[in-house]
Amino acid sequence: MTKQFRDTKQRFAIKRAIAEANRPVGPKEILALASKEVPNLGIATVYRNIKTMVEQKELDAVNLPGQADRYQLPGQQSKHLFICEKTDSVFNLDLNLEDLKIELPQDFKLKSFQVVCFGEITGKKKTKITAALK
Amino acid sequence: MTKQFRDTKQRFAIKRAIAEANRPVGPKEILALASKEVPNLGIATVYRNIKTMVEQKELDAVNLPGQADRYQLPGQQSKHLFICEKTDSVFNLDLNLEDLKIELPQDFKLKSFQVVCFGEITGKKKTKITAALK
DNA sequence: TTAACTGCAAACCCTTTGCACGGTG
DNA sequence: CACCGTGCAAAGGGTTTGCAGTTAA
Numbered sequence: 280m281t282k283q284f285r286d287t288k289q290r291f292a293i294k295r296a297i298a299e300a301n302r303p304v305g306p307k308e309i310l311a312l313a314s315k316e317v318p319n320l321g322i323a324t325v326y327r328n329i330k331t332m333v334e335q336k337e338l339d340a341v342n343l344p345g346q347a348d349r350y351q352l353p354g355q356q357s358k359h360l361f362i363c364e365k366t367d368s369v370f371n372l373d374l375n376l377e378d379l380k381i382e383l384p385q386d387f388k389l390k391s392f393q394v395v396c397f398g399e400i401t402g403k404k405k406t407k408i409t410a411a412l413k
Numbered sequence: 414m415t416k417q418f419r420d421t422k423q424r425f426a427i428k429r430a431i432a433e434a435n436r437p438v439g440p441k442e443i444l445a446l447a448s449k450e451v452p453n454l455g456i457a458t459v460y461r462n463i464k465t466m467v468e469q470k471e472l473d474a475v476n477l478p479g480q481a482d483r484y485q486l487p488g489q490q491s492k493h494l495f496i497c498e499k500t501d502s503v504f505n506l507d508l509n510l511e512d513l514k515i516e517l518p519q520d521f522k523l524k525s526f527q528v529v530c531f532g533e534i535t536g537k538k539k540t541k542i543t544a545a546l547k
Numbered sequence: 548t549t550a551a552c553t554g555c556a557a558a559c560c561c562t563t564t565g566c567a568c569g570g571t572g
Numbered sequence: 573c574a575c576c577g578t579g580c581a582a583a584g585g586g587t588t589t590g591c592a593g594t595t596a597a
Contacts, residue, residue, distance in 0.1 A: 282576085283572085283575095283576080284576085284577095285570085285571050285572070285575095285576060285577065286571075286572095287570080287571075287576095287577060287578080289577080289578070290577085306561085306562085307561090319578090319579070320578090320579090321578070321579045321580070322561090322562085323562085323563075323564085323578080323579070323580080323581095324577080324578055324579070326561095326562060326563070327563090327577080327578085328577095330563095340479075342478035342479030343478055343479075344476035344477055344478045344527060344529070345474075345476030345477075345482060347561080347562095348479060361517065361521060364524065372517075374515070381508070381528070381530060383495065383506075383530070383532075386534050386535050387495060387530075387532055387533075387534055387535075388532045388533045388534075388535060389530055389531075389532045390498065390531050390532040390533070391530075391531045391532075392528055392529060392530040392531065393478065393528070393529045393530075393531075394515070394526055394527070394528055394529075395478070395526060395527045395528075395529065396515060396517070396521075396523055396525075396526040396527075397523075397524050397525045397526065397527075398517075398521055398522045398523045398524040398525070399521075399522045399524070400520050400521055400522075401520050401521075401522060416551080417550085417551080417597090418551080418552095419550090419551055419552065419595080419596050419597075420596075420597095421551090421552060421553080421595080421596075423552080423553070424552085440586085440587080441586090453553090453554070454553090454554090455553070455554045455555070456554095456586090456587085457553080457554070457555080457556095457587085457588075457589085458552080458553060458554070460586095460587060460588070461552080461553090461588090462552095464588095481586080481587095
């Protein structure tokens with residue numbers, strides 16, 4: 280028997296919070312956002328739902344160097360990231376990397392790679408960024 | 414008054430362990446290696462020395478996506494990494510990226526970037542890898 | 548001698564788990 | 573009415589801190 284999931288207000292609130300954030304967010308931030316809708320929401324519920332949603336592929340985990348994973352909706356997925364060192368917020372980068380290839384020693388089998396950019400944002404924030412390589 | 418540091422056998426053992434590992438290593442691994450030399454070494458001492466050494470720039474912190482920081486000697490520094498998904502070990506990559514530039518929106522000021530590669534290692538391990546981009 | 552360093556244990560922080568209760572289907 | 577999901581609290585794992593004793597200089 281495959282497990283059947285139920286629709287709860289907590290689950291809705293958590294998913295909406297992540298959707299509206301529109302960028303990779305962490306458990307605490309999710310709790311803060313979703314708590315507006317469901318006051319007594321517990322952090323354990325957030326963790327459990329994140330886990331389930333990632334397994335169900337309703338959510339993508341975003342691995343960041345030097346900090347804990349954040350989460351976002353699959354449609355927003357892009358491995359390449361821009362991390363604002365001031366605000367600690369993370370943005371997706373659409374890098375034009377199709378024709379970029381990395382050559383490694385024979386022993387090393389490359390499965391994927393990720394470009395992580397660090398810097399600051401001076402103006403208003405955007406959530407989806409197209410960048411170019413030259 | 415600036416703090417004056419002392420030479421202890423613990424400090425030596427920790428630094429030697431990191432030097433001999435010759436790749437980015439984490440606190441637990443450092444403890445295991447250095448304990449051969451100093452049996453009763455405590456994990457707190459490892460953390461304290463790591464922190465001090467990073468501040469003194471005797472050590473570099475290596476930020477990894479999805480896992481805790483590791484540490485290595487400054488000479489071995491390279492931002493670009495190869496992570497073996499099987500063994501969970503990390504290797505430095507010397508990528509030829511001098512003429513690679515990333516174009517971002519005006520608002521975004523790029524300070525640095527990092528390429529992280531994921532894959533497997535089939536043969537014997539190396540600690541310093543030169544890779545190319547094409 | 549004295550001030551930094553160490554080991555141990557306790558304290559923290561983040562994440563996971565156990566359990567009784569409440570809510571979905 | 574099954575049984576999954578929730579909230580709370582406790583338990584884990586990793587990192588930091590307090591403290592008394594130890595050691596480098």
